[in-house]
Structures are given as structure tokens and as C-alpha cells.
Amino acid sequence: MSSPVPRETAIAVADVDHHYGAGEARKQALFGNRLDVRAGEIVIMTGPSGSGKTTLLTLIGTLRSVQAGSIRLFGTELAGLSPAEQVRMRRQIGFIFQAHNLLEALTARQNVKLALELSDTPPAEHDRRADAMLEAVGLGHRLHYKPRHLSVGQRQRVAIARALVNRPRIVLADEPTAALDQESGANVVALLRRLADDQGAAVMIVTHDNRILGVADRIVNMVDGRVVSDIRIRETMLICAILKQCDVFKEMSPSDLTDVAQKMAEERFPAGAAIIRQGESGEKFYVIAAGRAEVRRTAEGSAPAVAILGAGGFFGEVALLRDQPRNATVVALEPVVAYTLAKADFLGALRTHKSFEDQISAQLFHRG
Amino acid sequence: MRTPLAWYNSIEQPRRTAAAVGGMSFALLLIFMQAGFLGAARTNVAVIYLALDFDLVIHSRAYLTLPRSEPFDRLRLNQAAVVPGVARVTRFLTDSFGWRNAASGDSAGGFMLAVPADAPVFLDPEINRQLAAVRPTLTALVDRKSRPGYGPWRVGDKAVLNGQPTLIAGSYELGMGLLTEGSVIVSDETYERLQGPWHGRIANLGLVKVAPGADVAAVADALRAKLPQDVVVATRADIIRREQNYFINVKPVGIMFQVGMVVAFAAGAAILYQILASEMNNRLGEFATLKALGYPASAIYGIGIQQGLIYALLAYGPALLLAAGFYRVARELSGFPLHLDLGRAGFVLGLALVMCAIAAVLSLWKIRRADPASLF
Ligand SMILES: Nc1ncnc2c1ncn2[C@@H]1O[C@H](COP(=O)(O)OP(=O)(O)O)[C@@H](O)[C@H]1O
Ligand SMILES: [Mg+2]
Numbered sequence: 001m002s003s004p005v006p007r008e009t010a011i012a013v014a015d016v017d018h019h020y021g022a023g024e025a026r027k028q029a030l031f032g033n034r035l036d037v038r039a040g041e042i043v044i045m046t047g048p049s050g051s052g053k054t055t056l057l058t059l060i061g062t063l064r065s066v067q068a069g070s071i072r073l074f075g076t077e078l079a080g081l082s083p084a085e086q087v088r089m090r091r092q093i094g095f096i097f098q099a100h101n102l103l104e105a106l107t108a109r110q111n112v113k114l115a116l117e118l119s120d121t122p123p124a125e126h127d128r129r130a131d132a133m134l135e136a137v138g139l140g141h142r143l144h145y146k147p148r149h150l151s152v153g154q155r156q157r158v159a160i161a162r163a164l165v166n167r168p169r170i171v172l173a174d175e176p177t178a179a180l181d182q183e184s185g186a187n188v189v190a191l192l193r194r195l196a197d198d199q200g201a202a203v204m205i206v207t208h209d210n211r212i213l214g215v216a217d218r219i220v221n222m223v224d225g226r227v228v229s230d231i232r233i234r235e236t237m238l239i240c241a242i243l244k245q246c247d248v249f250k251e252m253s254p255s256d257l258t259d260v261a262q263k264m265a266e267e268r269f270p271a272g273a274a275i276i277r278q279g280e281s282g283e284k285f286y287v288i289a290a291g292r293a294e295v296r297r298t299a300e301g302s303a304p305a306v307a308i309l310g311a312g313g314f315f316g317e318v319a320l321l322r323d324q325p326r327n328a329t330v331v332a333l334e335p336v337v338a339y340t341l342a343k344a345d346f347l348g349a350l351r352t353h354k355s356f357e358d359q360i361s362a363q364l365f366h367r368g
Numbered sequence: 369m370r371t372p373l374a375w376y377n378s379i380e381q382p383r384r385t386a387a388a389v390g391g392m393s394f395a396l397l398l399i400f401m402q403a404g405f406l407g408a409a410r411t412n413v414a415v416i417y418l419a420l421d422f423d424l425v426i427h428s429r430a431y432l433t434l435p436r437s438e439p440f441d442r443l444r445l446n447q448a449a450v451v452p453g454v455a456r457v458t459r460f461l462t463d464s465f466g467w468r469n470a471a472s473g474d475s476a477g478g479f480m481l482a483v484p485a486d487a488p489v490f491l492d493p494e495i496n497r498q499l500a501a502v503r504p505t506l507t508a509l510v511d512r513k514s515r516p517g518y519g520p521w522r523v524g525d526k527a528v529l530n531g532q533p534t535l536i537a538g539s540y541e542l543g544m545g546l547l548t549e550g551s552v553i554v555s556d557e558t559y560e561r562l563q564g565p566w567h568g569r570i571a572n573l574g575l576v577k578v579a580p581g582a583d584v585a586a587v588a589d590a591l592r593a594k595l596p597q598d599v600v601v602a603t604r605a606d607i608i609r610r611e612q613n614y615f616i617n618v619k620p621v622g623i624m625f626q627v628g629m630v631v632a633f634a635a636g637a638a639i640l641y642q643i644l645a646s647e648m649n650n651r652l653g654e655f656a657t658l659k660a661l662g663y664p665a666s667a668i669y670g671i672g673i674q675q676g677l678i679y680a681l682l683a684y685g686p687a688l689l690l691a692a693g694f695y696r697v698a699r700e701l702s703g704f705p706l707h708l709d710l711g712r713a714g715f716v717l718g719l720a721l722v723m724c725a726i727a728a729v730l731s732l733w734k735i736r737r738a739d740p741a742s743l744f
Contacts, residue, residue: 061744063660087665090660097744099743101656101657101743103376110371113371114371115661118662118663174744
């Protein structure tokens with residue numbers, strides 16, 4: 001049996017409804033929403049004004065109480081938290097608001113320290129940590145400036161430093177780049193990307209700024225209080241790049257490639273795990289994104305290695321095409337990240353793409 | 369929160385802080401002045417009693433206050449003198465008189481105090497020592513703290529008291545403050561000459577000193593049992609309290625000071641509330657941000673309370689200094705016993721803190737409206 005290791009789910013939204021007002025004025029803003037965000041992911045939320053993006057973000061951020069449904073942050077249920085527990089929960093979240101919301105009377109460093117003072121960081125470290133964070137957003141030379149002496153972009157970067165200084169595992173941002181020029185916007189987004197990549201933070205950004213779509217792992221579109229689409233952009237692009245390395249997919253048009261990629265799911269295997277076993281029935285097609293695996297075929301009691309597969313290597317197609325049991329075992333030599341395509345999707349892709357079919361036939365002939 | 373945010377907020381809004389501190393300072397200064405006058409009046413109204421050495425006092429049943437003390441038959445003093453436990457009974461006479469400066473012609477009013485020339489009943493040894501000097505008739509000791517209306521005079525000059533030339537045989541320091549313009553001390557014989565011979569039969573007060581070791585209350589009871597109903601026996605503390613009560617709670621002057629204090633207090637609290645509330649209002653967004661960062665509501669209320677405290681304490685300093693200055697000026701101009709003691713400084717500081725507490729509590733409800741969900 002394979003044992004996939006999915007990344008931790010940071011934000012799990014299930015069946016969340018939300019109403020504003022009471023009595024006659026009662027109005028539903030969210031309808032049965034579901035959304036999972038994994039650690040390390042950046043999710044961009046878009047949608048027309050009034051579609052409920054902000055409402056969903058404030059619920060996830062424990063700035064509002066969950067009325068119906070469930071929201072879990074790293075496993076902790078938000079529904080039913082007491083106000084004191086909500087306050088404690090907020091300390092684990094970095095908020096970036098459209099308006100910078102800095103404290104006017106405090107310098108950049110003091111603003112950032114305000115967040116540090118809520119953490120376990122020893123007080124002796126506060127100045128150093130605050131300065132390092134401001135350095136990281138390019139404001140090392142503005143430590144002692146008050147907000148009114150900073151440009152709009154600099155203020156927003158101080159706010160971001162404040163949101164990130166405690167290395168939150170969840171970052172929620174509402175239009176963080178709206179007030180920024182192209183370059184500052186790009187810097188901010190790059191900073192968020194680094195936080196997600198290096199520290200495995202889950203980042204949700206509400207934005208209409210399509211200049212920053214490029215950093216997103218996923219784009220979630222909301223309309224009328226519902227999530228209507230959830231596109232895994234970054235992963236899809238990653239899979240396309242890998243698929244392009246495979247001989248079988250080389251000839252596919254970008255749009256067909258994207259269709260295939262979107263149907264694929266990520267699976268992870270630790271070193272030594274058997275990804276498929278000879279003799280089992282085949283249900284999936286595999287493409288290796290990272291790591292190496294060994295193909296073994298049992299013949300007369302011994303199981304010699306017949307091939308080593310690396311990134312871009314694929315396997316599992318024979319059983320699907322011939323509707324036969326697996327003819328070999330594939331074992332991960334290192335931790336392996338693979339993308340899998342279910343049998344039906346694999347056969348569907350095959351049918352719509354002639355050259356793909358030819359390639360596969362050639363492969364089959366080759367592998368016997 | 370380690371960052372002293374309330375302090376930074378105060379310096380960041382120097383104009384608002386100055387308005388709060390200025391308004392509060394003024395209110396506190398008013399309270400200082402009213403309290404000062406009230407306290408000085410308390411001392412002032414009893415100034416004569418406070419200068420005399422006695423344990424018990426005998427006065428007429430019709431007695432209202434010392435300047436308006438009904439006289440009684442001096443025979444009562446003889447009756448009192450034989451009561452066991454009484455060491456000494458001194459006849460005390462007082463009435464207002466007219467002063468005219470023989471050299472300059474300045475004229476003014478004042479109180480004439482009279483005791484027998486051989487009775488050292490004053491607490492101030494300087495006065496007791498000089499009583500011998502007023503043994504000859506038509507001689508007097510004059511209060512150096514009498515108002516400038518007395519004109520320039522020196523010991524050895526003559527002054528005209530109630531129309532009769534009198535030798536100034538000595539001087540002392542007492543000060544009548546608001547009661548009247550000045551005072552003189554004479555012998556009982558001179559008093560009868562200056563105020564009219566029928567005073568020979570009366571006394572205004574009998575000052576009783578009990579024998580060493582005798583119980584004051586027991587002696588008072590014995591005196592009451594012995595003396596007819598036309599006189600009353602009171603202890604030193606009783607008569608001083610009665611004198612102060614008459615002035616502070618019955619006469620409009622005392623009531624005026626008290627009302628003034630209440631008004632100044634209310635005005636100070638109102639000013640502080642206004643400014644604190646507008647400060648809180650202007651910073652609602654910042655408070656909401658603090659809530660979003662994960663600060664509990666209590667920390668944010670704390671900022672409001674600290675802000676009030678900062679205003680109150682900043683206002684207290686200047687008010688204290690100004691009050692000390694004004695007290696001094698008033699003391700020098702009127703001889704009124706205005707003193708800035710620790711008790712009064714503490715009392716006004718306490719009032720400032722109460723003002724701050726009231727204003728803070730009233731303005732804190734605004735903070736409750738700071739909603740972090742409104743930031744997105
Ligand atoms: N505080 C509120 N009180 C009442 N209705 C609200 C409030 N906030 C938002 N709404 C309503 O809820 C719906 C969703 O709003 P919102 O979450 O702000 O959408 P978006 O952020 O996508 O523009 C809108 O119809 C809006 O009018
Ligand atoms: Mg919105």
C-alpha cells in the first residue's frame with residue numbers, strides 16, 4: 001500500500017454560513033462554504049464586491065465569531081471559542097489590512113515591538129528582532145520614523161513587518177497592495193511568498209490586483225457568498241513543467257497540458273515505500289516530480305531492479321491501458337513527490353489527444 | 369504591554385494634552401484656592417481661642433460666636449473659682465473698637481482683647497511677658513499683623529482708641545485675617561475705661577485652667593452642676609469646633625468656599641472627560657488594531673486609564689506650584705493664614721485622581737466600540 005504524506009492542513013473551513021443583522025434586516029452573507037488551505041500555500045481570493053470575501057477572512061481571523069459550520073486553524077476549532085480564547089488565537093495570526101493601521105504615536109520599531117510584546121520573545125530580544133524584521137522589509141534606515149513621516153508604501157511595509165515578526169503560521173491580508181505602487185507591491189508579495197516557503201505559513205490574500213496573481217498557489221473565486229472555483233495555479237504550472245519533461249506529454253498543447261495537470265493530485269512517499277506493487281490492479285498513472293524510485297519486476301523468485309526513475313519519470317500506464325494487474329513494483333529510493341492521474345482521467349486524456357496515444361503505444365511496445 | 373503607549377499618545381498630541389492639562393490645572397488650582405481659604409478660615413475664625421491657654425471656657429447661654437459674644441455676670445467666675453479641680457479662672461473681655469493713628473490720622477476697626485494684667489493666659493510667652501507693660505491705664509499692646517489701615521506706628525507712639533489717647537506699650541503678632549482689621553490687648557481696667565464703666569460687672573468669657581492631674585471632663589461636670597443656667601461650660605476642643613462650624617456651615621462665606629470647590633471639581637472632571645473621550649474616539653481604529661493583534665480588552669482599557677492619569681498628574685504639578693505662589697501672595701497681602709501643608713496637597717491630589725477615575729470610566733465605553741472586524 002502507498003502511504004501519501006500530505007502537507008498539514010492549516011485552515012479548514014467547512015459548511016460555514018454567516019448572517020448579518022437581526023429580524024427583518026437579517027441578511028445571509030455566506031452560504032455553506034468549504035475551503036482548505038495547507039501550510040505553505042498562498043491562496044488569493046477574488047470576487048465581486050459584496051461577495052463575502054472579507055466576511056470569510058474575518059471569521060478565519062477570529063475577528064468575528066463563527067455562527068454556523070466549522071473553522072479549524074491547525075486543528076483548533078474556532079466555533080464556540082470564548083472571547084479570551086479568541087484573543088489568544090489572534091496572536092497566532094498575522095493580519096495585514098488595506099489601511100496600514102499603524103499606531104501614529106509610535107515609531108516603526110515601536111509599532112513592530114507592540115506585536116513582539118505579545119509573544120514569548122524575551123524582552124531583551126525585542127529591539128533586535130524588530131530591527132531585523134524591518135531590515136527584511138527594506139526599512140532598516142527608517143527604524144525611528146513615525147508613520148506620518150513615511151511614504152504610503154513604507155507604512156504598509158511596517159504593517160507587514162508587524163504582522164510577520166512573530167512568524168505567524170497563518171497570514172490574512174485584505175487588499176495589501178491596493179495602496180502600493182508596482183514595485184512596493186511586488187516586494188510585499190515576494191515577502192509573503194518567502195514566509196510561505198520558508199516557514200510553511202498559510203497565506204490568504206483578498207485582492208483585485210492581478211499583478212500579484214503569479215505568487216498564488218491557488219485562486220479562489222467567490223460570488224454571492226459562495227466559493228465558486230478553486231484553481232491550483234502554482235501546482236498546475238509546476239505539474240505542467242514536469243509533464244513537459246516526460247516524453248509522452250511533450251507534444252501536447254499548453255491548454256491540454258493544463259487540463260491534465262489540473263486533474264492530477266500530489267502524493268508523497270517516504271524513502272523505501274512501495275508506490276505500486278506488482279500484481280495489484282492499477283488505478284492511477286504516476287509522474288515523479290521530485291526524488292528517485294526504482295522499478296523492480298519479480299521473475300522466478302528474484303526481484304531485480306529493471307530501471308531507476310527520476311524527476312519527470314512516469315509509470316503505471318501499462319496496467320491502465322491493458323486493464324491488467326501491475327507488472328512491476330516501484331519503490332521510492334528517496335522521499336518522492338509524485339502527481340497522480342486517476343484511470344478515467346488518464347484514458348480520457350488519451351482519447352482526446354492522438355499523438356499522446358501514439359506515444360503511449362510506442363512506450364508500451366518498448367516496455368513489452 | 370511594555371510600550372508606554374498612553375505616554376507616547378500624550379506627547380504625540382501635544383495640543384490636546386496641553387488643553388487637558390491646562391483645563392485640569394486650572395480646576396485644581398481653583399480647588400487649591402477654595403480649600404486654602406476654607407482651611408485658613410477654619411484657623412482664622414478660632415484665632416483668638418488658639419492663642420489662649422485654657423482647658424475649659426465659660427460663656428453666656430446666648431453665645432453665638434466670639435465677636436458676638438453676649439456678656440454674663442462676672443460673679444459666675446468667682447463661683448467657678450471655688451469648684452474643686454479648678455486651678456485658675458481668668459476673666460476675658462472682648463469687643464470691637466475704633467482705631468485712629470494719632471500721627472497719620474489713619475483710622476480702622478479691630479478687636480480689643482482684655483485680661484487682667486497679672487494673668488498670663490496667652491500661649492505666646494512674648495505676650496505674657498508684655499502684660500506687665502499694660503498695667504498702667506490707657507496703655508495697649510498692638511498687633512503687628514494689623515492691616516496697613518492702621519497706618520505707621522511704633523511702640524512708644526500714641527494711638528487713639530475709641531476716642532481716647534492710649535500709649536502703645538508693646539506689640540505682638542496674631543493677625544485677625546478676615547475677622548477684622550487688627551487687634552489690641554489691654555488690661556481689664558483700661559478696657560473698662562475705653563469701652564464704658566458698666567463692663568466692670570461683666571465678662572465675655574471665663575477661661576478655666578484645671579489643676580494638674582485633674583480630669584477635665586469631671587471638672588466641667590462639676591462646674592455645670594455648680595453654675596446657674598445662664599452660662600455654659602465648654603471644653604477647648606468644643607468651643608473651637610463650634611466656632612468653626614458657625615463660620616463654615618452657617619455663615620455664607622464658608623458655604624461659598626465649599627460650593628466653589630464642588631463646582632471646580634465638577635468642571636475639572638468634565639474637561640478631563642471631554643478630552644479623554646475625544647482622544648479615545650480618535651484612536652478607535654488604533655484600539656481595534658490592538659485587539660486584532662491579540663491584546664485583551666483589559667489592556668486597552670488600561671491605556672485609557674493611564675491616559676487620564678497622565679493628564680491628571682501633569683496638571684497637578686503646575687497647580688501645586690501656582691497654588692503655593694498664590695497662597696504666599698494672599699498671605700502677604702491679607703495676613704490670612706494660607707498655608708500649603710502636606711494634608712491639603714494630598715487632598716487635592718486625591719481629588720485629581722478621583723476626577724481622573726470618573727472621566728476614565730465615562731469615556732471607556734467608547735473603547736468598547738473598537739471592533740477589530742471593522743478593520744478589513
Ligand atoms: N458589518 C456588516 N453588517 C451588515 N452587513 C454586512 C457587514 N459587513 C458586510 N456585510 C454584507 O455582507 C455581504 C458580504 O460583504 P463582504 O464580506 O464585505 O464582501 P467583500 O469583502 O467580498 O466585498 C455584503 O452584502 C455586505 O453588504
Ligand atoms: Mg471586502
